[in-house]
Amino acid sequence: MKTDTNIQFIKGVGERRAKLLGKLGIRDAGDLLRFFPRDYEDFSAVVPIREAPEDKDVCIRATVLAQPQANATKAGITIYKTEVSDGDSRMQVTIFNSKYAAAKLVPGRKLLFYGKIKRNFICTEMSSPQMEEAGSGERIRPVYPLTLGLTSRIIEKIVANVFELCAEDLKDTLPEAVRAYYGLLPTREALRLMHFPGDMEQLAQARRTLVFEELLTLQLGLLMRRGVNRIKAGCVLTRDCSAEFIASLPFTLTGAQSRAVKEACADMAKKWPMNRLLQGDVGSGKTAVAAALMYSAVKNGFQCALMAPTEILAQQHSNTLKTLFENTGTDIRLLTGSVPAAEKKKIKAAAASGEAQLLVGTHALLEKDVEFAKLGLVVTDEQHRFGVAQRGALSAKGENPHILVMSATPIPRTLAMIIYGDLDISILDELPPGRQKIKTYTVDSSKRQRAYRYIADHLDNGRQGYIVCPLVEEGENELAAAETFAESLANGFFRQYRVGLLHGRLRPSQKEAVMRDFAVGKVQLLVSTTVIEVGVDVPNAVIMLIENAERFGLSQLHQLRGRIGRGEHQSTCILVSDAENEQARRRLRKMAETADGFEIADEDLKLRGPGQFFGKRQHGLPELKIADFYADMAVLKTTAKAAKHLYASDAGLEKPENAGLRRAVAELFRSAGAQDF
Ligand code: ADP
Ligand code: MG
Numbered sequence: 001m002k003t004d005t006n007i008q009f010i011k012g013v014g015e016r017r018a019k020l021l022g023k024l025g026i027r028d029a030g031d032l033l034r035f036f037p038r039d040y041e042d043f044s045a046v047v048p049i050r051e052a053p054e055d056k057d058v059c060i061r062a063t064v065l066a067q068p069q070a071n072a073t074k075a076g077i078t079i080y081k082t083e084v085s086d087g088d089s090r091m092q093v094t095i096f097n098s099k100y101a102a103a104k105l106v107p108g109r110k111l112l113f114y115g116k117i118k119r120n121f122i123c124t125e126m127s128s129p130q131m132e133e134a135g136s137g138e139r140i141r142p143v144y145p146l147t148l149g150l151t152s153r154i155i156e157k158i159v160a161n162v163f164e165l166c167a168e169d170l171k172d173t174l175p176e177a178v179r180a181y182y183g184l185l186p187t188r189e190a191l192r193l194m195h196f197p198g199d200m201e202q203l204a205q206a207r208r209t210l211v212f213e214e215l216l217t218l219q220l221g222l223l224m225r226r227g228v229n230r231i232k233a234g235c236v237l238t239r240d241c242s243a244e245f246i247a248s249l250p251f252t253l254t255g256a257q258s259r260a261v262k263e264a265c266a267d268m269a270k271k272w273p274m275n276r277l278l279q280g281d282v283g284s285g286k287t288a289v290a291a292a293l294m295y296s297a298v299k300n301g302f303q304c305a306l307m308a309p310t311e312i313l314a315q316q317h318s319n320t321l322k323t324l325f326e327n328t329g330t331d332i333r334l335l336t337g338s339v340p341a342a343e344k345k346k347i348k349a350a351a352a353s354g355e356a357q358l359l360v361g362t363h364a365l366l367e368k369d370v371e372f373a374k375l376g377l378v379v380t381d382e383q384h385r386f387g388v389a390q391r392g393a394l395s396a397k398g399e400n401p402h403i404l405v406m407s408a409t410p411i412p413r414t415l416a417m418i419i420y421g422d423l424d425i426s427i428l429d430e431l432p433p434g435r436q437k438i439k440t441y442t443v444d445s446s447k448r449q450r451a452y453r454y455i456a457d458h459l460d461n462g463r464q465g466y467i468v469c470p471l472v473e474e475g476e477n478e479l480a481a482a483e484t485f486a487e488s489l490a491n492g493f494f495r496q497y498r499v500g501l502l503h504g505r506l507r508p509s510q511k512e513a514v515m516r517d518f519a520v521g522k523v524q525l526l527v528s529t530t531v532i533e534v535g536v537d538v539p540n541a542v543i544m545l546i547e548n549a550e551r552f553g554l555s556q557l558h559q560l561r562g563r564i565g566r567g568e569h570q571s572t573c574i575l576v577s578d579a580e581n582e583q584a585r586r587r588l589r590k591m592a593e594t595a596d597g598f599e600i601a602d603e604d605l606k607l608r609g610p611g612q613f614f615g616k617r618q619h620g621l622p623e624l625k626i627a628d629f630y631a632d633m634a635v636l637k638t639t640a641k642a643a644k645h646l647y648a649s650d651a652g653l654e655k656p657e658n659a660g661l662r663r664a665v666a667e668l669f670r671s672a673g674a675q676d677f
Contacts, residue, residue, distance in 0.1 A: 190207075257284075281597035303372050
């Protein structure tokens with residue numbers, strides 16, 4: 001039988017169960033083989049009753065001593081009790097309400113009892129154990145994620161049937177040579193052992209094999225996708241003009257910045273479009289790098305577009321670029337949703353004619369009637385805020401322009417190489433000189449008044465500060481919550497100060513106004529929701545208090561904190577939290593300990609998985625079934641090498657021995673909706 005046989009036609013399934021399995025995402029036989037157990041119960045590790053630990057599942061092999069006694073309670077539950085013995089000690093077995101289970105307790109019968117035991121000074125007891133025949137049941141049993149109406153035992157049985165029926169159709173994914181070199185199992189064997197391991201070691205080997213296969217497939221697929229991009233001709237920059245721009249800057253580039261500029265300029269001189277990620281912690285100076293590249297593109301006669309996720313940020317970029325490009329005679333325009341219609345029309349005309357050389361904007365740049373005469377370079381800031389499709393839409397306005405995406409969310413390099421396997425990466429791992437480390441403290445809410453006083457002291461000294469509102473669900477009540485919170489501060493503790501309020505529900509023009517007031521010092525204290533998260537640059541703001549800090553992700557806290565510490569003054573960040581659980585405390589401790597975004601990202605990845613670094617689907621990566629980017633980092637590094645070798649020797653995976661991998665790549669990327677395969 002084929003593995004793509006509809007699950008309904010597998011022995012033991014039928015229409016009703018097929019529906020239930022469908023709820024678990026299982027449509028055909030192959031799906032079921034890759035529906036892995038979420039856990040295992042080890043019925044093979046039999047322990048004597050006397051030595052069995054409490055509060056942990058154990059397996060006892062014992063003989064039933066007597067017919068169970070049935071007792072009906074007032075609540076209508078029947079309780080069956082009997083005693084069993086393993087030859088050395090006795091144990092009481094209690095069953096609730098299951099006549100079927102109680103019927104297994106035949107005096108003299110030897111059974112395996114799997115469950116948790118409880119001890120008191122009279123006896124040892126196990127309630128509602130799972131029971132299996134001794135002699136044949138001593139195995140490791142799979143435990144599956146369940147849906148109502150299906151038990152692990154039912155699924156186990158069906159899985160066994162699938163193996164029996166489809167065994168021949170299970171082909172190897174890896175070429176024999178790769179499998180042998182890395183000491184991996186044949187695919188069929190690995191799948192079987194995932195469901196029915198003989199021992200834990202076999203299970204580990206099976207998992208390693210499948211993780212390896214999955215990550216290798218992913219990385220190969222990404223390499224191939226990048227290869228496809230490479231075929232297209234881009235806009236070749238024949239002259240690298242970045243040096244003259246860099247010389248005109250009021251500061252010297254950091255080593256990391258110079259490296260990034262060099263790498264990107266080398267890309268843009270090639271015959272295929274650049275596809276590069278510029279990753280750098282907040283304040284690492286990504287804008288200057290992008291500016292140098294845009295300058296070079298403009299000098300080569302191309303237009304550039306810079307897209308930012310918010311109006312504030314776009315405005316800020318536009319201002320920065322106008323300063324940096326002063327005296328270069330570059331035509332820079334800002335296009336956002338709040339630009340008046342007549343003005344918009346003019347900007348669009350200038351872009352279409354080629355008169356506008358540098359177009360900065362928000363999503364407004366994506367509008368259909370925004371056209372370019374000769375778009376050569378597209379820069380996207382805070383790229384995780386945009387979907388793959390949106391980024392694509394902007395590049396589509398040119399003929400395969402060069403692409404630079406910038407991200408302030410530091411992702412551990414190994415992970416970035418995987419996630420952005422189809423991008424080249426430059427990392428700014430160095431801050432411009434003279435930055436002071438931000439002092440970070442965690443306090444509980446009993447210290448809030450003291451923290452307020454501390455903030456007030458700073459305001460009295462002419463500095464500015466932020467208070468970040470408690471996090472509420474996005475939507476209707478964000479406004480109300482933020483307003484109430486701000487009002488209570490503005491009319492309460494901080495009534496002698498000029499307090500501003502910033503939240504996501506303000507109209508863009510209102511936001512602009514508040515930000516402008518804050519930037520020029522008219523507002524001393526900015527009470528804000530997380531909308532200040534991205535890129536706002538006010539060097540005089542030196543203190544920040546974050547309410548309910550435990551509710552934020554570490555990377556998000558790091559982004560918020562990056563709003564201060566941007567000037568010459570010592571900055572302080574106060575995290576307010578009453579969280580008591582150890583994980584939350586550990587995360588907040590981490591914030592106080594380190595200012596290194598990469599270290600923080602690493603911790604975040606460990607604690608919360610990679611999901612937070614990008615929206616679930618928008619990164620365009622297929623969903624993995626078994627591998628875990630963090631736990632399997634070591635395998636990831638190995639497969640990265642293996643993928644490079646394979647790709648170098650057979651880029652299209654056309655050799656017969658690579659057929660399994662080619663199939664796997666097509667399958668994995670089909671689920672991600674990729675078109676290239
Ligand atoms: P981010 O990487 O967070 O986007 P920015 O590009 O906004 O950082 O830069 C942060 C600040 O650092 C800006 O005020 C910028 O002018 C300044 N800056 C950038 N590069 C340097 C440098 N090499 N030396 C000194 N200051 C720099
Ligand atoms: Mg920035």
